[in-house]
Amino acid sequence: MAFSAVLTSEWTKIRTVASTSWTLATALLVTVAMGAGLCAVVNATFDTMPESQQIAFDPTQMSFSGMLFGQVAVLIFGAMVVGSEYSTGMIRSSLAAVPARGALLLGKLTVATALALVVGLATGFLSFFLGQALLGEHSTTLGEENVLRAVIGVGLYMALLAVFAMGVSMMLRNTAAAISILISFVLILPIVLSLVDATRKIAFYLPNQAGSAIMQTVSSPAVTSDAPYGPWGGLGIMVLWVAAAVLGGYLVLSRRDA
Amino acid sequence: MIELDGLTKRFGAKTAVDNLSFQVKPGLVTGFLGPNGAGKSTTMRMMLDLDNPTSGAVRIYGKRYRELREPLKHVGALLDAKAMHGGRSAYNNLLCLAQSNGIPQRRVAEVLDLVGLAPVARKKSKGFSLGMGQRLGIASALLGDPQILMFDEPVNGLDPEGILWIRNLMKGLAAEGRTIFVSSHLMSEMALTADHLIVIGQGRLLADTSMADFIHQNSRSFVRMRSPQLEQLKDVLHEAGIAPVGVPDGGALEIDGVGAEQLGELAARHRIVLHELSPQRASLEEAFMRMTADSVEYHAHAPGAPGAAIDNPARPADVPAWGAGFDAADSTRKGGR
Structure with a gap:
């Protein structure tokens, strides 16, 4: 069986269900709109901010602040791409057609990740340009140091988050359970861990916390002293999480009864 | 293959x-x-x-x-x-x-x-x-x-x-x-x-x-006879060396191994009135139920006596709850997916 055939098939699957377009459109719109709104607010109130915050101000990262909610839509996208196969029973037809578990999983991941990457890049650039336009004199440009890396980083981050969600969903084989766990893990757990000094360091190693480093451009004292990794190191930690989720998903898919 | x-x-x-x-x-x-x-x-x-x-x-x-x-x-x-x-x-x-x-x-x-x-x-x-x-x-x-x-x-x-x-x-x-x-x-x-x-x-x-x-192998054929002169008919059959295999209900006899023609002629010779003389075939459904009822009995000791059903396959009502024992287990499994 040609792998290109599996890719074509997975592309048909992903483009012919409604959840794909609404989750990805939500991810893009929420991120861009929220980022733009916050940039406008910051621009208006910049002078009232404490001096330490003014020094550490990262206009690039500021324009991506909508990611906090936009990423939830990315998680739902990933969870639904995999979970809907189980909830509908389609997985049995899929595996009868492509019994090689590795090929099926890789095909699905490739197509969904590519799509998330494209939408993520569009989100990054749109958020950046709109945000900078609204930041006025506090804005930055693509030509500045690290800025382009951060904008492209939005795409990488969203793509990795989608793969992470797919891996977790493949392990749980249930969309609702996967979404609950992913949201707790990505949105709630970092906040809880950050409340206490003893656990704050652990929070740095959560996938989204580590991965977010790629979207920052300013190495403020706050950033460098706390996080024990740079932007690429952080992304690397996220990649490890994603790899573990995919491996777990593959093991469940190949060992358990469909 | x-x-x-x-x-x-x-x-x-x-x-x-x-x-x-x-x-x-x-x-x-x-x-x-x-x-x-x-x-x-x-x-x-x-x-x-x-x-x-x-x-x-x-x-x-x-x-x-x-x-x-x-x-x-x-x-x-x-x-x-x-x-x-x-x-x-x-x-x-x-x-x-x-x-x-x-x-x-x-x-x-x-x-x-x-x-x-x-x-x-x-x-x-x-x-x-x-x-x-x-x-x-x-x-x-x-x-x-x-x-x-x-x-x-x-x-x-x-x-x-x-x-x-x-x-x-x-x-x-x-x-x-x-x-x-x-x-x-x-x-x-x-x-x-x-x-x-x-x-x-x-x-x-x-x-x-x-x-x-x-x-x-599984469809038993027999002839059903019904007569208002049941006792006379039984005697005649007995004399002819024919033993009814079953007496299911209200005065009918079931005879195995002898054709309806022979039985009809036998009754006519003795001037016995017949209300029914019909060749019957036990259905395959019944044969299948017998077969699976045996497996239930053998494995699960289902209440009742499926043995009775084997003696008389023509009455499926006698076959107790074939497959009933595993319906529950089956639905659990199917519901779980």
Whole structure:
């Protein structure tokens, strides 16, 4: 069986269900709109901010602040791409057609990740340009140091988050359970861990916390002293999480009864 | 050609499929019969490598299903009608399956037309009735024009016209030399379609026989006689050395091994009035129930005495709760997915 055939098939699957377009459109719109709104607010109130915050101000990262909610839509996208196969029973037809578990999983991941990457890049650039336009004199440009890396980083981050969600969903084989766990893990757990000094360091190693480093451009004292990794190191930690989720998903898919 | 070799599947303590070995041969419709929960669906899922056997193996033309290149071109299966994404149109559900196996796009429209779903091809499949879903599943099985076709309870949810259609479809496909393997819990349905019969109960092989042999061995024929002069008739029969095998109810006699002609002439010679003289044939359904009731009795010691039913197969009411014991276990398993 040609792998290109599996890719074509997975592309048909992903483009012919409604959840794909609404989750990805939500991810893009929420991120861009929220980022733009916050940039406008910051621009208006910049002078009232404490001096330490003014020094550490990262206009690039500021324009991506909508990611906090936009990423939830990315998680739902990933969870639904995999979970809907189980909830509908389609997985049995899929595996009868492509019994090689590795090929099926890789095909699905490739197509969904590519799509998330494209939408993520569009989100990054749109958020950046709109945000900078609204930041006025506090804005930055693509030509500045690290800025382009951060904008492209939005795409990488969203793509990795989608793969992470797919891996977790493949392990749980249930969309609702996967979404609950992913949201707790990505949105709630970092906040809880950050409340206490003893656990704050652990929070740095959560996938989204580590991965977010790629979207920052300013190495403020706050950033460098706390996080024990740079932007690429952080992304690397996220990649490890994603790899573990995919491996777990593959093991469940190949060992358990469909 | 499909070969099962010692196929076994356990779910915890429950053995769903127990050391099953048989072959499914080309050019025939092979019926796979068993009461609900006998392990038919589990067996079929293992044939497609969806479930992993605890032990044993399935070979399709000597290969495991997973080793087939473009499997839809070799094996088509209808496992359950709901194995499709409801949010996708019938056409797109089939299209993504076709593409994965290098099946040309025009074949999708062809099979939809064949099963009568062409008018609703662009409709989301979640709005389909059970019968339409079943037709969509059959369309997906036919997609790769495979030599082997497996249908799990294909007549479920179909209207009479649909049932007739699927029967003729299966016969036609077998006549083309294909291997047809079809499961059912209805003997009457199998009697109309199957050439060969494999019966399982509680996961065990109970019979592997041609349909003709099964009918020959299992359908007891007898003559029923009814007369207002019952005692005289009994005496006459006794004198002639004929012992009635059964006296089911209100003055009827059942006689085995003597033709209706002889019995009628015998009665006439002795001037006995007959109200009924009718050759009877115990149905295959009853034979099947006897067979599976035995397996229930043997394994589960079901309350009541199925032995009585064996003495008189003509009265299915005597057969206690065949398969009743595993309905619950079966629904747990199915609900769990």
